[in-house]
Amino acid sequence: MTLTNTGPAVELIDSFAAGHDKLWQGLGECGTWWSGADRVAAVAEGRQALCCELCRTRSEVLSPMMVPGEHDSISNLSAPAIDLIHRLATDPGRLSRKWASQIIDSMTEEAYVELVTVNCIQYVIDSFSRCLGLPLRELPQAGEGIPSRIRPDGVGDVGAWVSQSLDKSLANVSRAASLVPDTESLWRELVQMHYSRGPEFADLVWDRALSRPQVELLASTVSALNECFY
Amino acid sequence: MTNGDLLVRYAESAVRGDSDLPSVRKEVELAVGTHGLIEAAATVSAFEGLNRLADATGIQLDAGLADESADFRTALGLDGYSGAASTTSQGSPGRAGDVMGIFR
Numbered sequence A: 001m002t003l004t005n006t007g008p009a010v011e012l013i014d015s016f017a018a019g020h021d022k023l024w025q026g027l028g029e030c031g032t033w034w035s036g037a038d039r040v041a042a043v044a045e046g047r048q049a050l051c052c053e054l055c056r057t058r059s060e061v062l063s064p065m066m067v068p069g070e071h072d073s074i075s076n077l078s079a080p081a082i083d084l085i086h087r088l089a090t091d092p093g094r095l096s097r098k099w100a101s102q103i104i105d106s107m108t109e110e111a112y113v114e115l116v117t118v119n120c121i122q123y124v125i126d127s128f129s130r131c132l133g134l135p136l137r138e139l140p141q142a143g144e145g146i147p148s149r150i151r152p153d154g155v156g157d158v159g160a161w162v163s164q165s166l167d168k169s170l171a172n173v174s175r176a177a178s179l180v181p182d183t184e185s186l187w188r189e190l191v192q193m194h195y196s197r198g199p200e201f202a203d204l205v206w207d208r209a210l211s212r213p214q215v216e217l218l219a220s221t222v223s224a225l226n227e228c229f230y
Numbered sequence B: 001m002t003n004g005d006l007l008v009r010y011a012e013s014a015v016r017g018d019s020d021l022p023s024v025r026k027e028v029e030l031a032v033g034t035h036g037l038i039e040a041a042a043t044v045s046a047f048e049g050l051n052r053l054a055d056a057t058g059i060q061l062d063a064g065l066a067d068e069s070a071d072f073r074t075a076l077g078l079d080g081y082s083g084a085a086s087t088t089s090q091g092s093p094g095r096a097g098d099v100m101g102i103f104r
Helices: A008-027 A035-049 A053-059 A079-090 A097-107 A109-132 A181-196 A196-201 A212-227 B004-016 B020-058 B065-072 B082-086 B097-104
Strands: none
Touching: A008 A035, A008 A109, A008 A181, A008 B020, A035 A053, A035 A079, A035 A109, A035 B004, A035 B020, A053 A079, A079 A097, A079 A109, A097 A109, A109 A181, A109 B004, A181 A196, A181 B020, A212 B004, A212 B020, B004 B020
8 A cells, every 4th residue: 555645644654553563562472371482373373364274164154163174273372272363363253152161171261361362453453454455564573481370350250251350330342351451451552542542532523534423334334244242 | 424335345345355455445545535544444453353352252242232222233133143142131222321431
C-alpha cells in the first residue's frame, strides 16, 4: 500500500507502527507461564495456521471435529497447544467449552489464557498489516528468563471457561485475559490503540477520521463474520 | 450511513482474505481518505482479536447487554451462534439506562 497523503495520516501510521513494534517485542519476552522461545513459536504457529490444510478442510464442514488429522505445524509446541493456536486463528466461532476443557487439562488454565492472549495480539497486529497491504513483521526476538508461574490474586469462577478477575465493576470482555495480568497489559494497550482510546470511548461522537457509527458498523460486521456471540 | 456499504465490503474482504481486498482498499481510501482507511484497518483488526479472545475464554454476555439485546438477538439469528451457549441468562428485554456504563 502506498499512502497517498502526507501529514496526519503518516503520523497516524507511524504511531501505530511504533506501538506495534513495542507490543510485538513484548510477545517475545518471557511470560508468566510460557518462555520467550515458546511465545515466539506460538506467534509463528499462529501465522502457519492460515496455511494449514487440516484447518482449511475443517472450516468447510459442519463440525470441525468430524475431520481427524494433524495440523501442518512448524513448531515443537505440544499438540494441544498447536490445536489451540490453529483453531483460534481459523475457526474461533466454533470453539466449545468441552474442547477448551480438554486443552486446559493438558496445560493449565493460566497457560491456556496466556497462549490465547499472545496469539490474539499477534492476530490483531498481522491483520492490521494485511488490511493495509503492508508486509508482516519479522518474528520477535525471544527473551530470556524463566516463567514465574505466579497466579494472580482476586481471580476465580465468573461463569466463563477460565478463571477471571472477580472485580464485577469490569465488563466481561475487559477481564477475559485477567488470569495473566502481565500479558493482558499488552492486550489492553493494543485495544486502546486500535479502538477504545481512553475516556473518549464513552462518547457517542468521536473526533476521528471515521464516525462512531462507521467504526461500530465495521466492528459488528467483523463480529458477525466471525460469528462471535459476545 | 455515509460509505456504509463500502465499509462493510472492506471488512468482508479483509476478514475473508478475499482477492479483491487491494481494490476495495483503494476505494475506501478514495472515499474516506488515508486517515479513514487506517482507522478502518485498526477497527477490523481489533475486532478480529476481540472476537477470538471472547470466543476462546467463553465469556458470558454481561447482564445489561443480555437485557438490551434480548428482543433482537433471536431476530438476528445471534442465538444460533456456537458462542451463545456460554451465556446462561437470556436477559429480560428492556432498554438499559446506560449501556456504555458497562464498559467503563
